[in-house]
Amino acid sequence: MQTYTAIAHTNIALIKYWGKKDDKFIIPFNNSLSLTLDRFYTKTSAQPITAATDSFVLDGQAQSGAALSKVTSFLDILRAETGSTQRLAINSTNHVPTAAGLASSASGFAALTLASCAAFGLQLPRRTLSRLARRGSGSACRSIYGGFVEWKKGQDDLTSFATPLAANEQVDLDIAMIALVVSAQAKKVTSRQGMATTVATSPFYPAFVKSCETDLLAIKQAIDAQDLEKVGQIAESNALKMHATNLGATPPFSYFLPETLVAIAAIQQLRAKGFLCYFTMDAGPNVKVICRGQEALKIQAELQALLPNTEMLLAYPGPGAKIVNS
Ligand code: 2P0
Missing domain, CATH: 3.30.230.10 (Ribosomal Protein S5; domain 2)
Known part of the structure; x- marks a missing residue:
């Protein structure tokens, strides 16, 4: 058949x-x-x-x-x-x-x-x-x-x-994402378990849901205006708020590893040098960099110099x- x-x-x-x-x-x-x-x-x-x-x-x-x-x-x-x-x-x-x-x-x-x-x-x-x-x-x-x-x-x-x-x-919008593979370690808490624990127990959860409404309106405006700086700021802030809810859960948990914070520090360092780069993170320790498509190879090279042992995978809109x- x-x-x-x-x-x-x-x-x-x-x-x-x-x-x-x-x-x-x-x-x-x-x-x-x-x-x-x-x-x-x-x-x-x-x-x-x-x-x-x-x-x-x-x-x-x-x-x-x-x-x-x-x-x-x-x-x-x-x-x-x-x-x-x-x-x-x-x-x-x-x-x-x-x-x-x-x-x-x-x-x-x-x-x-x-x-x-x-x-x-x-x-x-x-x-x-x-x-x-x-x-x-x-x-x-x-x-x-x-x-x-x-x-x-x-x-x-x-x-x-x-x-x-x-x-x-x-x-x-001229946008790209670079996935920084900071750890290949399997996550301890699946996203399904993690979100259920957070919804049921985290006092921060209602605040996250409320701020998503504001963030969504603002990011849609920034996308319309092709303002990647704004898009990156809002996405980074929204991801950090999501991860903050997990610290407030019972039992508390976090997807951050030491290597995650090292990668974030490298992104912040590039930002301080004037590069447009922000990050987002999902239910795991790896970090995804948001940057301009035109600058992605340059930013990847700069990050690779700061994080020589980190695998980096570049992707564009699909x-x-x-x-x-x-
Ligand atoms: C997301 N994640 O919006 C969020 C951010 C992970 C962190 O969607 O339980 O695999 O199958 O509906 O879709 C991962 O959750 O969870 C996810 P189920 P899913 O991308």
């Missing part, structure tokens, strides 16, 4: 998603805003099969146990939502460096949603695909689109989905998820 293949790129949030109002449907407490990147992606094929159960191959290895059931549970959601009964053979390859702190769950669930729905014989609007991808992993709803993307929190399954900031999904054959 025909195979359907999709590609979806990773995204990095400038205004963070950090907490669910509804765990089952993955409805967040605040809108978030991300940039889809060109360099890192997941390629996933789905083939209709007559077997009684789905199968899943990841990076060439047949999966079983928890890894397989994560995919089959998500396919069960897709089947329940679309009325399909079709079982699928899924074959997925991550072109995302596993140690880079660039989570593959966003690109992974976005590509899986597109390929699977195509294999079910469905042609769904992208808003529906975004809603469905959200059920796998919240941030995956943003990887359906290219460029700057806002996840509108909505209030339920029907109203919570992502939408591109620019209708053509192009980015007019496209939305798409079927690459059908």
Whole structure:
């Protein structure tokens, strides 16, 4: 039977998603805003099969146990939502460096949603695909689109989905991101656990949610005005506020490592020298530098001189998820 293949790129949030109002449907407490990147992606094929159960191959290895059931549970959601009964053979390859702190769950669930729905014989609007991808992993709803993307929190399954900031999904702002791989160590607290603990216990959490509203309005204005300095300032501040909520949780936790602070100090040092560079961080110790596309190679070279043992990966704005054959 025909195979359907999709590609979806990773995204990095400038205004963070950090907490669910509804765990089952993955409805967040605040809108978030991300940039889809060109360099890192997941390629996933789905083939209709007559077997009684789905199968899943990841990076060439047949999966079983928890890894397989994560995919089959998500396919069960897709089947329940679309009325399909079709079982699928899924074959997925991550072109995302596993140690880079660039989570593959966003690109992974976005590509899986597109390929699977195509294999079910469905042609769904992208808003529906975004809603469905959200059920796998919240941030995956943003990887359906290219460029700057806002996840509108909505209030339920029907109203919570992502939408591109620019209708053509192009980015007019000259922006790049450099991922600094400060540690390849696996994180101790998954983002799913971390955000749940923070929502339930951190007295700082309501303040974070409130400040996301202000930050989102301000960053959208800065993007419109092509003011990268402002974009960087707001993104850096928003990421630090997200990480501050974790210190207020019970038990407290942090994704920062000593190497994280060294990398931040290097970015601050370049800033003091007049370079435009800011950072953001996700649920791990690695640091992503926000800078001008035109200056990215120069900034990477300056950072490499300060951090000689740190792997650095440069990425630019990327496209939305798409079927690459059908
Ligand atoms: C984000 N992160 O906005 C935030 C910032 C990490 C820090 O979205 O539980 O893997 O599957 O919905 O999407 C990571 O969380 O979590 C994430 P689930 P997800 O990019």
